[in-house]
Amino acid sequence: MNRLGVRALILAVAALLGACTTVGPDFNRPQVPWLADWKGGSLQPLAADPRIVRNGLLQTWWRSFNDPVLDGLIAEAQRLNPNVRTAGLRIMEARAQLGIAGSTRFPQVQQVTGEVLRFGEVRDGSPNTNGVSLSTGGRISWEIDFWGRFRRSIEAADASYFASIAQYDDLQVLMAAQVAGLYCSIRTLEARLLIAQQSAALQKRNLDIAERLFRSGNDSELDVQQARAQYLGTLATIPAFETGVRQTQNALSTLLARPPGPLPEMASGTNVIPQAELDVIVDIPADLLRRRPDIRAAELQMAAQSALIGVSVADLYPSISLLGSVGISASSLGSSTRALTFGFGPSLVWNVFDQGRLTNAVLVQDARFQQLYEQFQDAVLRAAREVDDAAVGFAKTGEQIVLLVDSVKAAKRSLDIATIQYREGLTDFQRVLDSQRVLFSQQDQLVSSQGSLTQNLIALYKAMGGGWEQGRSLPVLDDATRETMKRRSDWNDILDAPLPAAGADDVPPTPAGAARP
Numbered sequence: 001m002n003r004l005g006v007r008a009l010i011l012a013v014a015a016l017l018g019a020c021t022t023v024g025p026d027f028n029r030p031q032v033p034w035l036a037d038w039k040g041g042s043l044q045p046l047a048a049d050p051r052i053v054r055n056g057l058l059q060t061w062w063r064s065f066n067d068p069v070l071d072g073l074i075a076e077a078q079r080l081n082p083n084v085r086t087a088g089l090r091i092m093e094a095r096a097q098l099g100i101a102g103s104t105r106f107p108q109v110q111q112v113t114g115e116v117l118r119f120g121e122v123r124d125g126s127p128n129t130n131g132v133s134l135s136t137g138g139r140i141s142w143e144i145d146f147w148g149r150f151r152r153s154i155e156a157a158d159a160s161y162f163a164s165i166a167q168y169d170d171l172q173v174l175m176a177a178q179v180a181g182l183y184c185s186i187r188t189l190e191a192r193l194l195i196a197q198q199s200a201a202l203q204k205r206n207l208d209i210a211e212r213l214f215r216s217g218n219d220s221e222l223d224v225q226q227a228r229a230q231y232l233g234t235l236a237t238i239p240a241f242e243t244g245v246r247q248t249q250n251a252l253s254t255l256l257a258r259p260p261g262p263l264p265e266m267a268s269g270t271n272v273i274p275q276a277e278l279d280v281i282v283d284i285p286a287d288l289l290r291r292r293p294d295i296r297a298a299e300l301q302m303a304a305q306s307a308l309i310g311v312s313v314a315d316l317y318p319s320i321s322l323l324g325s326v327g328i329s330a331s332s333l334g335s336s337t338r339a340l341t342f343g344f345g346p347s348l349v350w351n352v353f354d355q356g357r358l359t360n361a362v363l364v365q366d367a368r369f370q371q372l373y374e375q376f377q378d379a380v381l382r383a384a385r386e387v388d389d390a391a392v393g394f395a396k397t398g399e400q401i402v403l404l405v406d407s408v409k410a411a412k413r414s415l416d417i418a419t420i421q422y423r424e425g426l427t428d429f430q431r432v433l434d435s436q437r438v439l440f441s442q443q444d445q446l447v448s449s450q451g452s453l454t455q456n457l458i459a460l461y462k463a464m465g466g467g468w469e470q471g472r473s474l475p476v477l478d479d480a481t482r483e484t485m486k487r488r489s490d491w492n493d494i495l496d497a498p499l500p501a502a503g504a505d506d507v508p509p510t511p512a513g514a515a516r517p
Contacts, residue, residue, distance in 0.1 A: 022148030023317070024310020027159075027303045030373055032286075032380050040285040041388035043460075046278060046395060058279060058466040062180050065274040069265050070183050073256065077175040078471045079478070080257045084175060087168040088476040092485075094161040095494050101157035104150040109141035137327030141347075144321065149314030156307035163300035165499060169293035172471025175255065177462035181455055182252040183266075184274055186245060188451030191271045192444055193241035196234060199440040203231040206436070210429060223429040230433055234440060273450050278394065278457060289383045292465035298376040305369040312362040318350035383463065390460035397453045404446040411439040469502050 040047065062074055078084060114136035145151055207227040213219035250260035289295055324344035351358060415435040421427040461467070477485075482495050 021146070022151055022310065024148070024152055024313040025306055027306040030299065030302060030376055032377065035286045035289065035380065035384075038285050038384060040288070040391075041384065042391035042395060043285070043387055046391055058461070058464065059469040061279060061461040061466045062176060064276040064279060065180075066276075067269070067274050069269065070180060070274060072265065073183060073252070073263075074176050074179045077179045077255050078172050079474055081171075081175055081255055082257055084168070084171050084471075085477075085481070087164070087171045091161070091164045091168055091476055091499070092491075092494060094157070094164040095497070098154075098157040098161045099494070101150075101154045104145075104153060107140045107142035109139060111139045113137050113139070131331055133329065133331040135327065135329035137325060137341075139325045140323070142322045143319055146320050147314040147317045149311050152307045152310035152314065156304045156311065159300045159304035159307065162500075163297050163304060166293045166297035166300060168476070168499075169468035169472060170297060172468045173293055173462060173465055175471070176467035177458055179252065179255055180274075180458045182248055182255065184451055184454045184458065185248045186252065186266065187269075187271065187273045188447060188454075189241055189245045189248060191273055191447045191451075193238065193245065194271045195440070195443045195447060196237045196241060199436070199443075200231060200234045200238065203227065203234055203436060206432065207231050219429065226430065226433055230437060273447070274454055275450070276454075276457060278460070285384075285387075288387070288464060289380055292383055293468050295376075295379055295383060295465075298372070298379045302369065302372045302376055305365065305372050309362065309365045309369060312358070312365045315351070315358050315361065316355070318348050321347040321349075323347050386459070386463035390456050390463045393456035394453065394460055397449055397456055401446065401449050401453060404442065404449055407442045408439070408446050411435070411442045415439050472499055472502055 062070055115134075117133045119131055119133060143150075207224070210219060210224045210227040214221055214224045246262075249262050249266075253260050253263060256263075290299075322344070323346070324342075326340075326342040328338070328340055330338040415432070415438075418427060418431045418435040422429060422432050476499060477495060485491055485495060
């Protein structure tokens with residue numbers, strides 16, 4: 001080919017590259033019509049309460065309980081829980097998938113071939129001519145991203161990568177909330193167990209008194225049987241509390257990737273339910289919900305699916321490639337010649353008679369996008385419900401505790417009066433038993449409500465998405481796992497690259513599809 005032809009080919013290639021476009025829809029952040037007018041539901045009056053503490057600890061909210069044991073358990077779960085570790089490995093998988101998508105920016109076919117053949121023939125049972133032939137060559141095929149199919153693929157892989165990070169963040173939020181919730185449940189059950197044991201001890205003393213009075217003829221058998229029934233009924237609640245404590249310990253141990261059983265670090269501080277004030281964030285409700293990791297993950301999954309629509313649309317158009325090959329062949333025969341062959345030029349492939357399959361493939365991707373849109377809307381609704389449920393639960397349980405504290409005081413005073421009157425012969429033993437029963441019931445309700453208050457506070461922090469930034473600062477893979485994977489496969493720097501800073505995934509991928517670091 002002369003120089004004029006080469007220039008013409010270069011100009012044609014430049015024109016093709018300059019005319020490249022990107023087909024398919026560009027992703028826009030989904031709108032939630034009602035969210036702009038939502039004021040936070042039951043969270044709004046809580047945020048306006050002057051008694052609420054504002055100390056900026058949303059991302060480490062559990063530290064407001066001032067419980068080092070709880071702090072250590074949450075850190076351990078965010079590092080060692082199998083689900084968290086699996087989510088970290090999914091990030092590594094997404095990084096590798098992003099690398100695959102990015103490789104399409106280079107020639108898709110890069111082949112080197114070669115062969116060595118010994119040849120000859122046999123005449124009349126004896127070998128005749130013998131020789132060796134050698135040939136080698138290379139082939140390159142580079143499909144021009146004329147319609148943006150590869151750019152859309154990179155865009156989809158990029159969004160999927162950040163979606164995997166958001167899912168990892170969501171698990172960090174879940175781990176902090178689940179560990180704190182189980183920890184609170186254990187302490188609440190321990191406190192209820194202690195109340196049952198103390199009430200049983202008190203009722204046992206009353207039973208002993210009733211039996212002595214009955215044997216001395218100063219009391220009836222009815223008082224004895226009533227005292228025994230109450231004592232045994234209270235005693236029967238103790239195994240259920242002990243079972244609950246052990247089962248909840250087992251659940252917490254599993255979250256920590258430990259074998260089932262009690263946790264040694266929780267041996268101290270038993271019966272003490274963690275308590276803390278609410279640290280209300282000042283963000284507007286729309287921002288509050290959109291920054292939740294599960295909402296971000298749902299949005300990024302939509303962005304990835306939107307790009308896949310573009311990939312399918314690009315298949316409707318012709319594929320334009322640049323081909324090139326070079327080869328060398330030679331033989332050991334003296335009469336043979338060495339040959340150098342080469343060739344290059346454009347190639348066009350267009351599935352013009354397969355429009356039914358390709359067109360419906362676009363519709364499949366579009367339907368999947370719409371499904372993700374509906375799932376996103378549902379996720380935002382459920383997030384708003386979680387915030388409102390937790391906020392109203394926290395507020396109303398706090399009101400209930402104020403009443404129960406007074407109720408317990410009244411029950412204790414009632415028991416004291418009934419005991420004095422019984423000793424002075426002014427009332428019967430039944431009044432004492434009734435007062436004991438009421439006191440036990442009110443004490444148990446108070447402790448249960450105190451535990452519920454803490455559980456609602458934990459649920460509120462979870463609903464606000466607190467805790468993922470703390471988890472983001474932890475290593476995605478532990479050293480042992482990283483070294484094992486490096487020995488098994490050549491991961492280069494993929495395993496060592498840190499996660500992007502918080503907020504880097506707030507903006508969906510651009511239509512250009514440039515892969516992010």
